[in-house]
Amino acid sequence: MTDVITPAITGDGSRGSVAVEAPSHLHEEHGPTGLLKWLTSTDHKVIGMSYMITSIILFYVAGIMALVMRLQLAAPNASLVSFAQYNELFTMHGSLMLYLFAGPFAFGGLANYIVPLQVGAPDMAFPRLNALSYWLYLSGSITMMLGFLVAGGAAEFGWVAYAPLSNAANSPGLGPDVWIMALVLTGFSAIFTGVNLVATIFYLRAPGMTMFRMPIFTWNMLVTAILILIAFPVLTSALVMLFCDRHFGTHIFSVQGGGSPILWQNLFWFFGHPEVYILALPYFGIVTEIIPVFSRKPVFGYKGMVFATLSIAALSTGVWAHHMFTTGVVLLPFFSLLSLLIAVPTGIKFFNWIGTMWRGELQFSAAMLFCIGFLLAFLMGGVTGVMLASPPIDFFTHDTYFVVAHFHQVLFGTAVFAGFAGIYYWYPKFFGRMLRENLGKWHFWLMFIGFWVTFMPQYIVGLLGMPRRVAVYPSNLGWQSYNIISTVGAFIIAASFAILLWNFWVSWRHPIPCGDNPWDAHTLEWFTTSPPPHHNYTHLPPIRSERPTWDYHHPDAPAIPHGEGREPKRDKVLVSS
Amino acid sequence: MRNESFILLGVAVFFGITGLVYWFTSYEDGGTAMLAGTCLLGLLPGSYYFWWHRRMGFRPEDRDDATIEEGAGEVETFPSSSIWPFVLGMGAFMLVLAFAFGMWFFFPAVGLILTALVGVTAESRRGGHV
Amino acid sequence: MDPRPDGTRISAASADPAGPGRRTEAAGHDLRKRARRVLLALVVLAPIVLAGCQLPTFGAFRGATTQGQDAFKLWQGFFIAGLVVGGFVLVLIVWAVFRYRRRSDQVPRQTQYRPFIEVLYTVIPILIVAGLFVFTVITENEVDAVPSTKVTIDVTAFQWGWQFYYPATGKVVIGQTLQQPQMVLPVNEPVTIHLESADVFHGFYVPAFNFSRYAAPGYVNTFNFNVLHTGVYRGQCTQLCGLYHSLMLFSVKAVTPATFERWVHQTSGHQPTIGQLKNQIRANGPGA
Numbered sequence: 001m002t003d004v005i006t007p008a009i010t011g012d013g014s015r016g017s018v019a020v021e022a023p024s025h026l027h028e029e030h031g032p033t034g035l036l037k038w039l040t041s042t043d044h045k046v047i048g049m050s051y052m053i054t055s056i057i058l059f060y061v062a063g064i065m066a067l068v069m070r071l072q073l074a075a076p077n078a079s080l081v082s083f084a085q086y087n088e089l090f091t092m093h094g095s096l097m098l099y100l101f102a103g104p105f106a107f108g109g110l111a112n113y114i115v116p117l118q119v120g121a122p123d124m125a126f127p128r129l130n131a132l133s134y135w136l137y138l139s140g141s142i143t144m145m146l147g148f149l150v151a152g153g154a155a156e157f158g159w160v161a162y163a164p165l166s167n168a169a170n171s172p173g174l175g176p177d178v179w180i181m182a183l184v185l186t187g188f189s190a191i192f193t194g195v196n197l198v199a200t201i202f203y204l205r206a207p208g209m210t211m212f213r214m215p216i217f218t219w220n221m222l223v224t225a226i227l228i229l230i231a232f233p234v235l236t237s238a239l240v241m242l243f244c245d246r247h248f249g250t251h252i253f254s255v256q257g258g259g260s261p262i263l264w265q266n267l268f269w270f271f272g273h274p275e276v277y278i279l280a281l282p283y284f285g286i287v288t289e290i291i292p293v294f295s296r297k298p299v300f301g302y303k304g305m306v307f308a309t310l311s312i313a314a315l316s317t318g319v320w321a322h323h324m325f326t327t328g329v330v331l332l333p334f335f336s337l338l339s340l341l342i343a344v345p346t347g348i349k350f351f352n353w354i355g356t357m358w359r360g361e362l363q364f365s366a367a368m369l370f371c372i373g374f375l376l377a378f379l380m381g382g383v384t385g386v387m388l389a390s391p392p393i394d395f396f397t398h399d400t401y402f403v404v405a406h407f408h409q410v411l412f413g414t415a416v417f418a419g420f421a422g423i424y425y426w427y428p429k430f431f432g433r434m435l436r437e438n439l440g441k442w443h444f445w446l447m448f449i450g451f452w453v454t455f456m457p458q459y460i461v462g463l464l465g466m467p468r469r470v471a472v473y474p475s476n477l478g479w480q481s482y483n484i485i486s487t488v489g490a491f492i493i494a495a496s497f498a499i500l501l502w503n504f505w506v507s508w509r510h511p512i513p514c515g516d517n518p519w520d521a522h523t524l525e526w527f528t529t530s531p532p533p534h535h536n537y538t539h540l541p542p543i544r545s546e547r548p549t550w551d552y553h554h555p556d557a558p559a560i561p562h563g564e565g566r567e568p569k570r571d572k573v574l575v576s577s
Numbered sequence: 578m579r580n581e582s583f584i585l586l587g588v589a590v591f592f593g594i595t596g597l598v599y600w601f602t603s604y605e606d607g608g609t610a611m612l613a614g615t616c617l618l619g620l621l622p623g624s625y626y627f628w629w630h631r632r633m634g635f636r637p638e639d640r641d642d643a644t645i646e647e648g649a650g651e652v653e654t655f656p657s658s659s660i661w662p663f664v665l666g667m668g669a670f671m672l673v674l675a676f677a678f679g680m681w682f683f684f685p686a687v688g689l690i691l692t693a694l695v696g697v698t699a700e701s702r703r704g705g706h707v
Numbered sequence: 708m709d710p711r712p713d714g715t716r717i718s719a720a721s722a723d724p725a726g727p728g729r730r731t732e733a734a735g736h737d738l739r740k741r742a743r744r745v746l747l748a749l750v751v752l753a754p755i756v757l758a759g760c761q762l763p764t765f766g767a768f769r770g771a772t773t774q775g776q777d778a779f780k781l782w783q784g785f786f787i788a789g790l791v792v793g794g795f796v797l798v799l800i801v802w803a804v805f806r807y808r809r810r811s812d813q814v815p816r817q818t819q820y821r822p823f824i825e826v827l828y829t830v831i832p833i834l835i836v837a838g839l840f841v842f843t844v845i846t847e848n849e850v851d852a853v854p855s856t857k858v859t860i861d862v863t864a865f866q867w868g869w870q871f872y873y874p875a876t877g878k879v880v881i882g883q884t885l886q887q888p889q890m891v892l893p894v895n896e897p898v899t900i901h902l903e904s905a906d907v908f909h910g911f912y913v914p915a916f917n918f919s920r921y922a923a924p925g926y927v928n929t930f931n932f933n934v935l936h937t938g939v940y941r942g943q944c945t946q947l948c949g950l951y952h953s954l955m956l957f958s959v960k961a962v963t964p965a966t967f968e969r970w971v972h973q974t975s976g977h978q979p980t981i982g983q984l985k986n987q988i989r990a991n992g993p994g995a
Contacts, residue, residue: 037658040658087947131662143677158947162946164906164907165907165908170907184673185670202581207644208640211581226585230618243676255925261908297818301825310587317615321608327923328928329926331602334602334603343836354796354800355824362803364808379796384789386789390839392846392850396917398919399910465768468945469947554814560818
């Protein structure tokens with residue numbers, strides 16, 4: 001079945017919105033229903049929702065693994081899990097969170113749903129490729145979880161799978177093989193989504209939606225998609241090499257056959273560091289959507305924001321070896337300088353977010369609270385990140401809990417604080433009903449407290465010398481109290497996520513309808529109905545800035561253009577003359 | 578298309594320069610190869626888009642003053658539903674399981690993939706777009 | 708900075724027909740000017756005050772080696788820079804959050820660009836980063852310097868233990884997991900360490916020395932320690948290396964050069980090989 005979208009254009013007179021007349025039968029849901037509808041849908045909204053639900057389920061699974069690990073670490077020599085089980089747990093926790101939750105939730109889920117709406121497109125550019133991405137992602141996730149069922153258990157070499165620990169001699173069994181294969185599947189899924197996003201943004205924008213009128217979320221997704229295209233092929237090919245080393249007798253990563261183990265680290269981190277920004281940029285985008293809406297102001301320094309995103313992405317691909325400072329074979333000043341420089345565009349983003357709030361009318365809805373939580377979490381993670389960019393400091397913090405605390409603050413700040421800000425913000429658009437704001441605020445405050453209680457002690461214990469990825473630790477070093485605090489914090493966070501589930505349940509049982517635009521938001525997706533119809537739009541407003549919906553509802557309050565921001569300037573001229 | 582091509586050409590320029598600097602400061606081949614590959618990744622589609630920009634000028638979505646009416650006409654042909662992505666996905670699933678668990682997954686994998694490729698091609702011939 | 712003298716501004720404000728809005732603007736200017744003066748005073752005074760008193764450790768070890776002390780000083784510098792910059796941003800966020808709570812349904816001024824401020828918060832971070840980078844490179848060169856020394860130790864990491872070999876006398880210390888080995892070295896003289904791995908990547912980490920380095924298969928890492936005080940320092944493997952990674956401990960004992968000379972000339976007696984120990988732990992686990 002095929003829909004030909006032919007917008008026969010008629011002005012409807014009311015404040016210049018224009019009808020995009022598609023044949024009337026297209027406005028209704030048609031085609032198969034039920035399970036078959038889910039299996040065959042090529043609608044970006046259905047696929048995006050499937051992505052989000054799958055990744056949130058995996059997020060909860062990985063969260064439960066984290067709780068088990070925190071329980072194990074609450075005592076120095078606990079035997080809740082064995083050494084092997086502990087290694088499996090942190091490997092799978094990291095793999096699920098990084099490969100299967102944080103990335104796919106953002107670029108497979110939210111971006112899939114939101115980007116076509118934000119640029120005024122009826123669907124993604126390649127709907128069937130989009131569906132294939134999801135099926136590859138789902139089967140990759142199932143393959144990853146199969147690791148727990150095979151003989152010998154899941155992979156035990158950490159989410160980074162350093163050679164030669166990951167070779168056939170040191171990590172025998174099927175667990176590592178299914179881990180590799182799961183990542184091959186999800187790698188292709190990510191690459192296809194990246195291609196799809198780039199094509200959608202380049203080719204399917206509505207008339208007047210120039211590149212510099214795209215919402216920052218769409219900009220960030222474009223840059224993320226390009227980063228995916230740079231990074232994921234490297235990972236996939238490295239995994240194929242690893243598999244060949246394990247099974248076909250090649251010696252790419254083994255010293256004995258003349259290979260180079262350090263090559264794996266170079267290849268992996270050439271993927272791995274852009275991956276960190278693949279996980280961060282979409283969430284920066286979410287925050288940049290929400291803060292202006294709840295400040296009732298345009299994004300401060302829109303163009304600076306775009307160039308900051310571009311330079312973060314560019315720099316992020318030149319810093320991979322800052323994960324390898326202690327290998328002794330990388331060019332320290334080069335990677336140190338580029339890593340430090342990333343602080344500059346990130347700082348620009350911070351000041352732009354603050355500038356957006358400055359002299360605004362801030363409304364602290366749950367979504368906005370999560371954004372403030374993100375700002376504080378990312379500030380802390382960012383400051384410690386600058387410290388780690390300096391090799392002499394990295395030498396004594398590398399692979400300790402200091403690093404663990406750092407990247408959890410960064411990733412929790414982005415993927416969890418900003419990710420859940422996005423859920424609270426766009427949920428009305430997805431389902432046409434509100435989430436309960438008071439439950440959302442409970443969720444936020446519990447999570448916010450739990451977050452600091454969990455991760456701040458890890459910085460301290462890391463500086464005291466506690467390495468990461470250890471199941472037991474000496475009892476005479478005073479590490480236990482910090483670990484107990486951290487464990488308590490982890491359970492506070494877990495409680496906050498139970499509230500989220502309760503919120504979903506309440507909203508499902510007792511819906512409060514929200515209308516098309518409950519937040520008085522700025523971007524195009526809030527112009528259509530909630531949830532949007534098949535192929536998204538029946539009307540489009542004129543697009544004259546990066547906030548067409550705001551312009552439509554507030555024709556008397558456009559953004560003040562360049563150069564007119566400083567009124568006193570005119571006075572100065574008057575006075576001095 | 579112009580700004581779009583500039584973004585990708587920017588990728589090419591940045592990684593070209595970074596690659597050169599990296600090579601002449603470290604002489605490390607792995608990283609240089611990857612930076613050179615990234616440079617090409619920006620260069621090829623970037624120059625392709627720029628070529629298209631030269632041919633077709635500014636589209637309505639590239640112009641500040643374009644009105645929604647200018648988008649009139651057929652936007653694109655979209656399949657509203659298709660089973661073939663699912664079949665192809667399951668074929669890929671079976672294929673990787675074959676590498677992990679053994680060759681008996683290989684035969685259903687090839688079957689599914691071939692069916693899906695034939696199916697999706699036939700669907701496209703009837704009117705559709707991947 | 709506003710180049711005009713204060714008098715001009717007051718006359719400008721009073722001559723302004725715009726009224727109360729503009730007057731608060733002028734008051735804001737004064738406030739900002741005062742804030743700037745305070746900030747300037749802080750910037751000038753801070754190094755003097757800081758140099759005068761002993762800085763806190765900010766959680767890190769002071770460093771028991773000269774290299775470790777250099778790293779520690781850099782850590783203090785970065786920590787203070789982080790406190791200042793992070794604190795500044797934090798104050799801005801908190802101020803914005805409390806000051807600009809929604810009070811009315813009015814649409815605020817739709818300001819989008821302030822080019823001067825935007826340039827300011829691009830250029831200043833670049834300068835800060837440049838400063839941090841300079842100190843990083845200086846410290847890095849001190850920490851990584853490897854002048855040739857009298858005492859050399861070859862360290863080999865393996866799953867899951869360490870072998871310390873003293874090529875000058877042929878002395879060997881080897882141990883794994885629960886029988887953690889001890890590396891002995893002299894104080895107050897630089898010691899060269901050649902580090903490599905017999906199997907997978909390991910991390911040679913002595914927290915009190917503020918230093919770690921990978922033990923890598925296939926190549927040797929070389930670095931220097933100049934330990935300042937006698938004592939026993941704990942060490943541990945930081946890089947995940949398989950099943951008993953958590954138990955891969957060792958210690959470093961720093962002794963006087965004379966004691967070291969005596970110790971290194973004692974024969975080490977019969978020592979198991981790396982292969983024997985690996986077979987043993989695979990068969991019996993770490994308890995044996």
